[in-house]
Amino acid sequence: MLWALWLDEDHRAVKMHLEFSIHKGAPLQVQVTNANESEIAKLESVLTPGKLYCLDAAYAKYKFLEKIIRKSSSSVVRLRDNASYETIKEHTLTQADREAGVEFDRTIWLGSKQKREDISKPIRIIQIHYYDERVLSGYYKRKSRVSSKKTFRTRSAEQTILIATDRMDLPAEIIGLIYRYRWQIELFFRWFKCILGCQHLLAQSQNGITIQVYCALIANLLIRLWAGRKPTKRTFEMICLYFQGWATLDELIAHIEKLKSDNQK
Known part of the structure; x- marks a missing residue:
């Protein structure tokens, strides 16, 4: 594909x-x-007002975060561990914050002196100590590897x-919970490739691949509206x-109705 x-x-x-x-559990565009x-x-290019963007560390560019603020939206974004900042105020943690693993909640000026003007107002940073109960219990072993972006992923369970945010009104525990739910995005992509069968391209042009992606998303949304849950691998099969002529329309409808009844239990 030359393009x-x-x-x-x-x-x-x-x-x-x-x-x-994340709230709806569905793609928007x-x-x-x-x-x-x-x-x-x-x-x-697609920023809109009134949204709360939940972003990983790759998006933690200070000028970009300022553009989100100027669009009358907000962000919850993970910072790199070596982020530079100046503390303005230390906030008292509640019992709920501590139980959620919050170690501190601060109002700060983000960035070094050279980057200080990239964001027009103070923001909050929240540090959370996280541990994976599955690893600590021995149920699951985390693999140590270097990702495609050359970022090291540790074996440690802790x-x-x-986390940085411009939302001053939300409790620290809620900010942590919002970022935790960002993992639903990764689960969606895994499901999209593995269940909807989008590992293989049916076209080589940009328009053809775009059509394939939209068809997969539309099929997902239609089945979700019908059954009240996302399709399983069996649903995709x-x-x-049905399209190959090996299953009847009645058999397909019966399967989707079963998904609907299972979801209501």
Whole structure:
């Protein structure tokens, strides 16, 4: 795919820029580009007022966070551990905050002296001590590896994360809970590739791949509206069998009705 630039002349890749509603558990909009397209620039082009954007550390660019504020929206974003800031006020933690693992809650000026003007007002940072009960109990072993973005992922069951937000009205425990739910985005992408069968491209043009992505998302939303839950791998198989002529419409409807009844139990 000559249009899908990535790394060098011998490599091609496609990137899907997807806005996902954690509250609704559903995608809101999607754009398909070559892999070299900036994720921050794409999100900046679709920023809208009245939203709370939950972002990982890759989006923690101070000028970008300021643009979210200027759009009359807010953000909850993970900062890198070496983030520079100046403390303005230390907030008292509640019992609920401590039980959620919050170690401190501060109002700060974010950035070094050179970056201080990138954000126009003070924000909050919250440090949370997190531990994975599955690892501590021995039920699950976390693998240590280096990701494609060259960020190290530790084997340790415990870690400390630093979260920044311009929302001064929410309790620290709620800010931590919002960021915790960001993992639903990763689960959606895993489900999208594994269940909806989007590991293989049916076209090589940008328009063709965009159509494939939208068809998969539309199918997901229609089944979710019908059954009240996202499709399972079995649901995807039944749809494929129906279009191939190996399953009847009655069998497909019976399967989706079963999903609906299971969801109501």
